Amino acid sequence: MTRYEAMFQRVEGGAFVPFLMLGDPTPQACLEIVRAVVSAGADALELGVPFSDPVADGPTIQRAHIRALEAGTTVDTALDLVRQIREEFPELPIGMLIYGNVAFTRGIERFYQQFAEAGADSILIPDVPVREGEEFIAAAKKAGIAPIFIAPAQAAEKTLEGVARASEGYIYAISRDGVTGTERASSTQGLDQVVNNIKKYGGAPVLLGFGISTPEHVRDAIAAGAAGAITGSAITSIIERGGSHEELGEFVRAMKEATR
Structure with a gap:
């Protein structure tokens, strides 16, 4: 049984998964933040690797990329952080969100193998759609990494079918079109349609x-039928303004309680 399978069996109601940028605001501070959110009830983690041109992200997470890069965070730093997190939390599912240029630069097979050896369970590359994902899927499976793809809110049936077929661990469905962030007003109307459109293909x-x-x-x-929710920008905003670990913990506990 994979860590994701065990997690989904274990949770009551649904999973809460915080997104954190590795190295934000510094590599050591990031580790302390990870400990705080896991202690507060995070069921899994989605961890970003900072990149200079994060096209899928809104302003809040773009600034997290910049802070982490300015703090000296590299891909090798990120791998070291993943190793430390895995050592501390052996049963916790760890998903990575990494832009495609990182994989191309390191070599796709080597890229997946390195993150597998560090302890990652899955990798989502937001700028590689499923229709262009064959090489990435093959390398991920060879390394024992679950490939994750995004299911857009208004995707064509062919895209959703491909996402459902190719994604392992979980399917990342987006509640709206556009980029990440809380800068735009969010509406949860129509979420059941988003979820049902994906579920009809299984996966x-x-x-x-x-x-x-x-x-x-x-x-x-x-309530719309999702197995859980991922939150990034709201947590990143707390980190950006220097919020305490206690504040982060309170936020995560409230979000986790909402899954039950």
Whole structure:
């Protein structure tokens, strides 16, 4: 049984998965933040690797990329952090969100193998759609990494079928079109349609992301049939303004409680 399978069996109601940028605001501070959110009830982690041109991200997470890069975070730094997180939390599912240029630069097979050896369970490359993912899927499976693809809110049936077939661990469904972030007003109307459009093709459990920033959003995601929710920008905003670990913990506990 994979860590994702065990996690989905273990959770009551649904999973809450925070997104954190590795190295934000510094590599050591990031480790402390990971410990705080896991202690507060995070069921899994989605971890970003900083990149200079994060096209799928809104302003809040773009600034997290910049802070991490300015703190000296490299791909090798990120691998070291993943190793430390895996050592501390051996049963916790660890998903990575990494832009495609990182994989191309390191060599696709080597890229997946290195993150597998560090302890990652899955990798989502947001700028590689499923129709262009064959080489990535093959390399991921060879390394024992679950490939994750995004299911857009208004995707064609062929795209959703491909995402459902190719994604392992979970399917990342987005609650709206556009980029990540809380800068745009988020609406949870129509989430059931988003989830049902994906579920009819079977596949892995569906996690909803993009603009999920309040407990109400999480409750609506679970009510719509999602297996859980991913929150990034709302957490990153707390980190950006120097919020305490206690504040982060309170936020994560409230979001996790909303899954039950």
